[in-house]
Amino acid sequence: GENVEQHPSTLSVQEGDSAVIKCTYSDSASNYFPWYKQELGKRPQLIIDIRSNVGEKKDQRIAVTLNKTAKHFSLHITETQPEDSAVYFCAASWNSGNTPLVFGKGTRLSVIA
Amino acid sequence: DTAVSQTPKYLVTQMGNDKSIKCEQNLGHDTMYWYKQDSKKFLKIMFSYNNKELIINETVPNRFSPKSPDKAHLNLHINSLELGDSAVYFCASSPQSEKAFFGQGTRLTVV
Numbered sequence: 001g002e003n004v005e006q007h008p009s010t011l012s013v014q015e016g017d018s019a020v021i022k023c024t025y026s027d028s029a030s031n032y033f034p035w036y037k038q039e040l041g042k043r044p045q046l047i048i049d050i051r052s053n054v055g056e057k058k059d060q061r062i063a064v065t066l067n068k069t070a071k072h073f074s075l076h077i078t079e080t081q082p083e084d085s086a087v088y089f090c091a092a093s094w095n096s097g098n099t100p101l102v103f104g105k106g107t108r109l110s111v112i113a
Numbered sequence: 114d115t116a117v118s119q120t121p122k123y124l125v126t127q128m129g130n131d132k133s134i135k136c137e138q139n140l141g142h143d144t145m146y147w148y149k150q151d152s153k154k155f156l157k158i159m160f161s162y163n164n165k166e167l168i169i170n171e172t173v174p175n176r177f178s179p180k181s182p183d184k185a186h187l188n189l190h191i192n193s194l195e196l197g198d199s200a201v202y203f204c205a206s207s208p209q210s211e212k213a214f215f216g217q218g219t220r221l222t223v224v
Contacts, residue, residue, distance in 0.1 A: 032211045043203065043215040044156065087154055093211060100146050100169060101213050103156040 002027040004092050006104025013080050014112050021107045023090035024072040030092040033066060033073045034101065038087045047088075048075070080111045116140050119204045119216035126194055127224055134189045134219045136204030144168075144209065145187040147179060150201040150218070162187050194223045 003026040034049035091101040161169035204216040
């Protein structure tokens with residue numbers, strides 16, 4: 001089955017700096033890669049996703065890149081703000097079937113004002 | 114008009130008891146899931162249902178029994194609760210193995 005590795009497990013940045021979180025996946029059949037943000041005591045919420053036919057996607061300060069050959073994808077947050085502090089999860093799945101999302105172990109991002 | 118709702122939000126119970134968590138989605142999704150989030154925040158799939166049919170049952174003790182009366186509901190019943198069952202349980206739904214929408218979670222504490 002799919003295995004998703006995520007690094008780093010914790011990340012501290014100064015407000016205004018960029019943050020990068022990286023994930024690798026094992027199953028070459030996976031073709032859908034979402035990122036979730038989970039604030040303390042809240043549910044995980046989808047912030048951006050990318051499919052395997054696209055190499056990069058951007059939404060305001062958030063961008064995701066995908067390298068299918070290397071089987072890795074990354075989340076980039078620019079101009080970080082204190083409200084970006086949360087746990088971020090990457091995930092992978094094969095959306096042609098009924099396979100559930102397999103999550104990485106999460107990255108706790110702290111943005112220091 | 115919450116998309117995925119689960120109840121209760123908090124559940125404190127003694128070892129050996131049986132408890133249920135309910136989940137409902139009003140998004141019209143065909144697929145629903147139960148995830149367990151442990152103290153280290155790891156989100157691990159437990160069950161996956163598609164149109165009321167069990168698709169995936171990960172290595173979960175048979176004390177955990179999901180039930181889907183219709184495709185909008187997926188409940189989780191747990192027998193003979195153990196200390197190690199303490200975690201946050203999230204229900205989720207998705208249109209087809211993507212864009213999973215999560216419920217607010219149920220924090221289960223077994224004492």
